[in-house]
Amino acid sequence: MNTTTLHPTSTSMAANPTQAGPEVEERPKVHPADPGDKPLHPVTEDPRYIGKSVERPSARKLVQGQGTYIDDIELPRMAHVVYWRSPVAHCRIKRIDASAARGMPGVVLVADGHDIAKICKPWVAVLGHLAGMKSAPQYPLALERACWQGEPVVAIVAETREQAEDALQVLHVDIEELEPVVDMETALDAATPLIHPELGDNLCFARDLNVGEVDDAFARADAVVETTFEFGRHTGVTLEPRCQIAEWNSADQKLTVYHSFQAPHMMQDLYARQFDLPESQVRVVCKEVGGSFGIKVHAYPDDFATVALSMMCKRPVKFVADRIESFISDIHARHHRVKARIAASKSGEILAFEMDDLTGIGPYSMFPRTSAIEGNQVVNLVGGPYKHKNYRAQLKVVFQNKTPTCQYRGVGHPIACAVTEGLVDQAARAIGMDPLEFRRKNVIPDDAYPATGASGIKLEVLSHQACLRKIEQMMDYPKLKAEIEALREMGIYRGIGFAALIELTNPSAAFYGVGGARIASQDGCTMRLDPSGAISVSVSVGEQGQGNDGIYRQIAADAVGVDLEKVRLVLSDTDVTPYGGGTWASRGAGVGGEAVLLAGQALRANIVKVAAVILKRDAAELAIRRGQVVDAQTLAPVLDMAELGRVAYFRSDTLPKDFTPELMVTRHYAQRDFPFIFTNGVQASYVEVDPDTGFVKLLKHWAVEDCGRVINPKLVDEQIRGAIVQGIGGALLEECLYDERGLMINASMADYLVPMSGEMPDIDVAHVQTPTRSSQLGAKGAGEAGTAGAPAAVMNAINDALSPFQAQCWSQPLTPEKILRALGKV
Amino acid sequence: MASFHTLHVEVNGQPQKRSVQPRQHLVDFIRNELGLKGSHLGCEHGVCGACTVEVDGRIVRGCLTLAVQTQGCKVRTIEGLSEDGDVRDLQEAFIRNNALQCGFCTPGMVMAAKELLEAKPDASREEVREWMSGNFCRCTGYHAIVDAICETLAERARKGQKVGA
Numbered sequence: 009m010n011t012t013t014l015h016p017t018s019t020s021m022a023a024n025p026t027q028a029g030p031e032v033e034e035r036p037k038v039h040p041a042d043p044g045d046k047p048l049h050p051v052t053e054d055p056r057y058i059g060k061s062v063e064r065p066s067a068r069k070l071v072q073g074q075g076t077y078i079d080d081i082e083l084p085r086m087a088h089v090v091y092w093r094s095p096v097a098h099c100r101i102k103r104i105d106a107s108a109a110r111g112m113p114g115v116v117l118v119a120d121g122h123d124i125a126k127i128c129k130p131w132v133a134v135l136g137h138l139a140g141m142k143s144a145p146q147y148p149l150a151l152e153r154a155c156w157q158g159e160p161v162v163a164i165v166a167e168t169r170e171q172a173e174d175a176l177q178v179l180h181v182d183i184e185e186l187e188p189v190v191d192m193e194t195a196l197d198a199a200t201p202l203i204h205p206e207l208g209d210n211l212c213f214a215r216d217l218n219v220g221e222v223d224d225a226f227a228r229a230d231a232v233v234e235t236t237f238e239f240g241r242h243t244g245v246t247l248e249p250r251c252q253i254a255e256w257n258s259a260d261q262k263l264t265v266y267h268s269f270q271a272p273h274m275m276q277d278l279y280a281r282q283f284d285l286p287e288s289q290v291r292v293v294c295k296e297v298g299g300s301f302g303i304k305v306h307a308y309p310d311d312f313a314t315v316a317l318s319m320m321c322k323r324p325v326k327f328v329a330d331r332i333e334s335f336i337s338d339i340h341a342r343h344h345r346v347k348a349r350i351a352a353s354k355s356g357e358i359l360a361f362e363m364d365d366l367t368g369i370g371p372y373s374m375f376p377r378t379s380a381i382e383g384n385q386v387v388n389l390v391g392g393p394y395k396h397k398n399y400r401a402q403l404k405v406v407f408q409n410k411t412p413t414c415q416y417r418g419v420g421h422p423i424a425c426a427v428t429e430g431l432v433d434q435a436a437r438a439i440g441m442d443p444l445e446f447r448r449k450n451v452i453p454d455d456a457y458p459a460t461g462a463s464g465i466k467l468e469v470l471s472h473q474a475c476l477r478k479i480e481q482m483m484d485y486p487k488l489k490a491e492i493e494a495l496r497e498m499g500i501y502r503g504i505g506f507a508a509l510i511e512l513t514n515p516s517a518a519f520y521g522v523g524g525a526r527i528a529s530q531d532g533c534t535m536r537l538d539p540s541g542a543i544s545v546s547v548s549v550g551e552q553g554q555g556n557d558g559i560y561r562q563i564a565a566d567a568v569g570v571d572l573e574k575v576r577l578v579l580s581d582t583d584v585t586p587y588g589g590g591t592w593a594s595r596g597a598g599v600g601g602e603a604v605l606l607a608g609q610a611l612r613a614n615i616v617k618v619a620a621v622i623l624k625r626d627a628a629e630l631a632i633r634r635g636q637v638v639d640a641q642t643l644a645p646v647l648d649m650a651e652l653g654r655v656a657y658f659r660s661d662t663l664p665k666d667f668t669p670e671l672m673v674t675r676h677y678a679q680r681d682f683p684f685i686f687t688n689g690v691q692a693s694y695v696e697v698d699p700d701t702g703f704v705k706l707l708k709h710w711a712v713e714d715c716g717r718v719i720n721p722k723l724v725d726e727q728i729r730g731a732i733v734q735g736i737g738g739a740l741l742e743e744c745l746y747d748e749r750g751l752m753i754n755a756s757m758a759d760y761l762v763p764m765s766g767e768m769p770d771i772d773v774a775h776v777q778t779p780t781r782s783s784q785l786g787a788k789g790a791g792e793a794g795t796a797g798a799p800a801a802v803m804n805a806i807n808d809a810l811s812p813f814q815a816q817c818w819s820q821p822l823t824p825e826k827i828l829r830a831l832g833k834v
Numbered sequence: 835m836a837s838f839h840t841l842h843v844e845v846n847g848q849p850q851k852r853s854v855q856p857r858q859h860l861v862d863f864i865r866n867e868l869g870l871k872g873s874h875l876g877c878e879h880g881v882c883g884a885c886t887v888e889v890d891g892r893i894v895r896g897c898l899t900l901a902v903q904t905q906g907c908k909v910r911t912i913e914g915l916s917e918d919g920d921v922r923d924l925q926e927a928f929i930r931n932n933a934l935q936c937g938f939c940t941p942g943m944v945m946a947a948k949e950l951l952e953a954k955p956d957a958s959r960e961e962v963r964e965w966m967s968g969n970f971c972r973c974t975g976y977h978a979i980v981d982a983i984c985e986t987l988a989e990r991a992r993k994g995q996k997v998g999a
Contacts, residue, residue, distance in 0.1 A: 063929055070937025071925045071944065073872020073912035080871035170855075247876045247884055247938040247972050298874070298938030299972045331877040553936030553973050726932045726978055733975030757881035757970070765976035766967035794975075 048717055048777055051605065051784055053612075054569035054633050057562035058785075061722035062572060064558025066296075066551060075296040078251040078268045079328045086253065086324040087116050089317055090172040091310055092162040092179055093333060094154030097188035097409040097750025098203075098371075101152060104162055105180040112178060114171030117321055119163045121149035124316045129282050131307075133373040135523030138380050141213040143373035144204035148313035153186070155203060155371035156411050157751050158336025160310050165317050165325055188409035188750035192343065192368030195406035203371050203407045212373055213380035213405040215387055219462050220398035225360035229351035231438040237427050238819040240743030241343035241368075244416050245762055248298020249329040250338060252311060254318035264291045265315060268298065270305040270552060271590030276582045277526045278307050278376065279315055294580035297552040301417040301734070303338050304552075305592050307375045310337065335755035340744055341382060341416035343368050344423050348390070350431035351398075356441045358450045360398035361391040361462070363427060367405050370412035376525045379413050380405050385420025385512070388463045390428050392510040393472055393688065394450045399462035409750045415592070421511055421796030422735055429507045429800035430818055433807065443804075444485060447508050447690075448476050461510075468681070470688040472508060474776045475712040479506075479690050482774055483710050488694065496812055502696045502707070503811070505804025507797040511687045513715070513789025514598035514780065518683035530678035531600045532586025533607035535564060537615055537671040539657045541635055541649035543568055543575045545607075548588025549600030550580035554791055555723035556596045560604045562719060563785070567608020568615070569632035570649065586674055594687075594789020597719055599679055602783040606675035618656050618669045619647050681782040689713040689793050691732070693801035694769075697809040699831055702824030704740060704806055706769040711797070714776040716788035724790045725773040731794025732771055737763045739799035740821050843904045845870070846914025854901045861885040861896025864911060872912040872941045876970065883969030886942035887911050893949050912941035921948050923989060927982035935973030943969050947983045955991060959984055 051058060069075055106118040130145040150161045162179060166172035187201050194200050195210045203210055226232055253266040263279060272292040280287040297304065310327060318325040329337060348363035365386050369379035387401045436446035451472035452459050459467045479485075485504075492502045520527040534546040545564045551557040561575045578584055588603075589595065612632055619637040620627035623646060631640040637647040655662060656669040663669070679685060694708040711728050718724050741761040745754045754760045779786025799820060807816050810830060817830040828834040838853040845868060852867055859878075864870050864887065876884035878897045885896035888910040915921055924947055927933070934940040943966070950957060950965045957965065962983050963976070971979060 061932075064932070066937070067929045067932065067934060070934055070940055071928045072916035073941040074916075075937050076871070077874070077938065079875065080865075245970075245972060246936075247882060247970060248874070248936065249876075296938075297936060299936045301972070328875075331879065331882075553934075555932070555935070722932050726935065726974060729975035729977045730935065730973045731975075734972065756879060757877045758879060762970060762972070763975075764967040764970060765963045765980060768963070768976050770980075771975060771977050 048779060048786070051717070051786070052566040053631060055566055057572055058566045058719055061720055062558070062562060064555045064723065065561055065577065066557055077248055077296045077298050078253060078266050081253060081266055081295070083253060083255060083324040086326055087165045087167060087321060088169040088172050089163050089165045089314055089325050089327045090169070090176050091160040092164070092176060092181060093337065094150065094157055094159045094161055096183065096185050097157050097190065098186040099154050099183040100186060101150060101154060101161060102182040102184055106162070108178040108180070109164055109175040112171065112175035114167035115164060115175045116167065117165040117317065119317060119320065121147050121151040121161065124148045124313055125151065127283060127319060128312050128316050131282065131375045133375040133378045135378050135380070135520065135525060137523040138213055138378065138384060141378065141380050142207050143212060144207060146309065146372045146375065148309045148316060156409050158333065158411055160313060163313055163317055165321055190408060190410070190746060190748060190750040192366055192406050192408055193345070195368065195408055196404070203409060210407040211404065212369060212407055213383065215384060215403040217387055217399065217401040217463060219464070220360070222360050222362055222398045222400040225398040226351045229359050230354040231352045231435055232349055233431060233434040233438055234349035235430060235434065235818050237346045237348065237430060239342050239344045239423055240738070240821050241340045241413070242738050242742040243335065243338050243340045243744055244301045244303035246299035246301060246303050249331060249334045250304060250308065251328040252314055253324055253326045254315040255324040256318040256322060258322045262289045262291070263315060264293065266293050266295065268304055269294050270297070270300045270550065270592060271527065272550065272580055272582050273548065273587055273590065274527050275307065282312055283315065291583045294550050297550070300552040300591070302415045302419065302592065306339055306377060306414050308337065331757060332755055335744070335760060336411055336752055339374055339414040339416060340411045341413050342423060342738060343413060344386065346423065346427050348427050348431055350435045352435040352439055354439055356439060356446055356449045358394050358396045358435065360396060361428070361431065362400040363390050364402045368408040368410065369405055370410050371407055372412055374412045374414035376527065377415055377520065381415055382413065382420045386424045388465050389421060389424035389510065391463070392424065392428065392461050392465065393452065393508040395452045397462055401463070410746060417731065417734055418792045418795035421509065421792065422738060422799045425507055425509045425796050426800040426803055426820065429804060433505070433804045443506055444476065444480060447506060448473070451476065451508060465686070466682050467510070467686050468780055468782065469778050470510065470686060471714045471776045471778045472688055475688060475690045475714060476508070478712045478774055478776060479692055479710055482712070482772055483692055500696065501699055501809045501812065502694065503805045503808030505693045505801045505806070505808055506690065507800035507804065508690045509688065509793060509797040511594065511789065511793040511796050512684040513594035513687050514679045514685035514782070515593045515595060516679050516683050519593060528587060528589040530676050531588035531603045532674060532676040533603040534586055534672065534674040535607040535611045537611060537649065537653055539653035541570070541574060541653055543570055544578065545575055545604065546578040546585045547600055547604060548586045549590055549596045552591055554596065554727055555720060556591070556600060558723055559597055559601055559719040563601055563604045564608050567605050568612045570635045574635060586676065594791045597787040598685060598780070598783065598789055599677060601719060601787050602677040602785045603675055605785050606677055607673055610673040610675055611671070614670050614673060615649070615652065618671065619652055621663060621667050622652065622655055623647060677783065679782050685780045685782055685788050687715050687788045687793060689797060691797040691801040693805040695802065695805040695809055697806055697827065699813065702827035704822065704827070706736065706767065706802070709769045709771040709798070709801070711771065711794065712774045712776060713790060713793055714778050715790035716779040717777055717786040718775055719787055721775070724775070727790050728773050728794040729771045731792060732798040733763050733768050735795040735798025736768065736802055738820060739802040743821050839902050841901055841905060843907055843909055845909045846911060846917065856900065856902050858901045859897050860887065860899040860901050860904060863901035864896065870911050870913050874938050874941065876938065881970070883942045883946060884939050886945040886969065888945060893945050912944060915944065915948065924948065924951065924982065924986045927985045931978040931982040931985070933974060933978040933982040939969060939971045943971065943979060950983065951986060951990065955987060957987060
């Protein structure tokens with residue numbers, strides 16, 4: 009459990025005390041409380057669940073295999089589509105011979121890009137607030153050219169998946185291979201061919217930032233450290249691949265799409281616009297989503313193609329990516345080369361950061377969030393935890409013939425944090441100061457907020473100092489340092505790495521809306537009292553495993569004042585829920601949660617009004633506790649909610665003529681006080697490096713996180729742990745490897761390494777709670793910070809372990825081979 | 835058209851007689867022919883473990899086993915296991931520890947952990963991590979899954995339960 013208490017209430021943290029289950033002793037996970045920790049004031053009148061680790065509603069069915077994922081759905085007359093994807097990085101499509109494929113058993117339709125383009129418009133993915141950004145028109149299926157290995161070119165629809173795959177074997181596509189742009193380092197050279205000649209160059213976006221007196225700061229510095237950091241292109245590997253079922257009802261002229269997705273209203277809008285349909289004729293429904301992490305928040309070309317095929321066939325069409333095509337058609341991310349330096353004084357003051365970031369994003373900017381956001385975030389975030397005032401950054405986002413990249417869990421944070429914290433560690437070493445002490449001296453102090461970071465980012469309120477204090481206690485830092493010293497004498501090389509971080513959460517419209525993207529920054533909740541006294545809650549943010557359903561239930565129960573079991577959730581159906589943004593940028597708790605709280609408070613007030621009329625009392629004398637209307641003074645029950653519901657719904661004849669019970673309310677919330685609400689935290693990694701093999705053993709990982717009010721500690725801890733391991737994947741294992749022709753050479757799970765349980769460390773998590781004042785709930789996001797900090801912490805720990813050899817490695821993934829190279833052994 | 839074989843197999847205690855193509859994977863047979871959707875397809879090349887099911891008491895990859903290979907066998911899936919209650923304690927521990935997020939890997943995790951509980955009742959935390967290394971989870975980071983299994987091992991040891999009882 010986490011270290012802080014929110015309320016003085018003593019509800020057990022056991023998931024659900026009424027469920028049978030063996031009694032199990034809690035493993036001790038409690039760390040000494042920080043003296044600065046104070047319980048937060050309750051945010052509702054009947055606080056029982058907010059802040060407690062209660063079971064989330066979907067866990068019980070999922071653990072029994074009774075969830076419904078998209079591939080589990082079978083609709084009448086449903087057909088299946090498979091795509092012929094470009095086998096090369098860049099080619100001209102000369103001729104498509106589908107005659108044999110059309111003759112195969114079960115084949116319903118074979119369609120190419122020109123067929124689809126008749127009913128679906130192309131798109132250009134740029135954002136107005138990213139000045140000068142450009143991209144080229146993109147179609148659901150490639151027309152004349154395919155621009156990456158994996159771009160869909162031809163669709164085959166058949167009665168069964170097997171039949172479609174059989175037909176794919178006899179489809180003939182004549183291609184002429186074109187020169188691919190593979191290396192991002194030479195993408196802008198005059199000799200490099202242009203991917204889209206009409207754009208004039210291979211540059212998607214560039215940004216320069218120059219704040220303060222950077223040259224002067226470097227000139228007067230006692231220590232300047234410069235390093236080139238490399239980050240491997242990697243991908244999300246959601247265990248459930250991308251999938252959808254498009255169902256076109258030609259009589260109703262209505263499109264329903266069952267989609268494994270994070271932002272259903274965004275897709276509703278895009279389908280309506282690309283197919284020229286009224287928005288009211290498009291419905292997007294999400295069921296269980298088998299992992300998303302940002303992979304399932306983008307509009308993929310095959311999404312539109314599948315919808316088009318359903319219209320053409322007038323039948324439901326199912327698309328489920330197989331794992332091999334996931335590797336080359338899901339978005340990639342994180343391929344950056346950052347040359348960066350830091351200036352510091354002898355006394356341990358950070359004077360300036362400077363960095364030059366180059367990133368390759370594939371041949372098109374991804375629709376509709378664009379592929380320039382990640383690099384833009386890196387510029388915004390480098391140096392973010394620290395109080396220095398001098399910062400220069402240069403960013404170039406270039407096109408290349410590889411799978412498009414876009415926002416994936418952490419979005420730029422893992423890059424920015426690794427660059428910042430890698431430089432900070434080296435600067436501390438250069439001036440001979442302990443890395444934790446160096447950070448302590450340089451973080452923006454906890455009493456200095458609101459503050460503005462050197463890049464211009466607005467920071468509402470952070471707690472770096474409290475987090476650093478807490479992690480030092482958690483890990484018993486002095487003892488670990490002594491242990492490392494002793495083991496080095498014995499030829500065992502261990503190291504500790506720290507990463508202080510900030511994370512952007514609860515975004516306002518500044519993220520996408522101001523740039524012209526129709527992606528909602530607000531969310532809504534509709535809440536209804538049912539006649540039995542149950543509460544039906546519909547929210548515009550869905551559930552992908554993080555436990556949004558769990559925290560919404562907790563907030564609703566507390567806000568109205570009913571038992572958790574009385575609350576039922578309805579999510580992820582654009583025909584049903586309020587309109588909203590969905591899940592991205594760590595906004596489910598902070599934005600969606602606030603909408604639930606506001607709706608709950610409004611419903612509670614309306615219930616009290618109805619009770620006052622029924623009881624002929626003043627509403628101010630009444631309150632709600634545990635599903636009962638009570639006397640506000642004595643808390644004695646005066647009216648059961650089920651009785652209230654019965655009268656309100658079935659005996660309106662007994663109520664005054666001028667009074668109508670309003671037992672269903674809707675409230676919305678958008679965070680408008682800041683562009684983003686930043687969170688902060690610190691992580692530490694403890695590793696052992698074998699200098700003979702280059703193998704890294706992860707011994708332990710610690711994280712202190714401040715996501716404001718913690719609504720469910722267990723769920724937050726697990727978000728952080730999962731995100732940390734995802735970050736470790738990028739730091740040590742994961743990379744989409746390409747050959748010189750732009751072909752991905754490890755596009756299978758046998759070759760693309762992901763973290764498995766055997767290599768991963770135990771992770772201790774603790775919290776500091778500094779609520780945002782931009783909402784009543786005070787919650788900030790927690791889903792991505794783990795991924796932001798883990799790569800930096802692990803990389804720094806490895807370099808600490810390598811320090812006796814004067815060896816360093818700043819290229820992720822830090823593979824055994826790279827470590828041996830750093831050691832001069834290969 | 836491909837030839838068909840008559841397959842006799844017992845799935846979750848129910849005898850089944852079905853006509854199947856020799857190329858059909860066991861997990862496709864279970865999902866598409868029998869409608870048992872709890873076993874999931876994560877990679878279809880034997881790495882992720884989401885399709886793990888039990889054949890004659892041993893866990894196998896449902897995507898690397900052909901349906902016709904189970905001729906005369908007893909197959910158990912997450913649905914049968916849940917119905918029988920053999921791993922109720924393990925499933926409760928998963929819920930208690932939030933050892934599942936999106937739930938896509940979970941049936942395979944439970945199948946793999948069940949075999950561990952029976953085969954290595956005194957497994958250490960490190961051995962649990964090693965044993966579960968054939969099953970990919972992108973959400974949890976594994977810590978909570980390992981906690982849930984270790985708790986169940988400890989609880990069974992304390993109660994002196996027999997294997998599988």
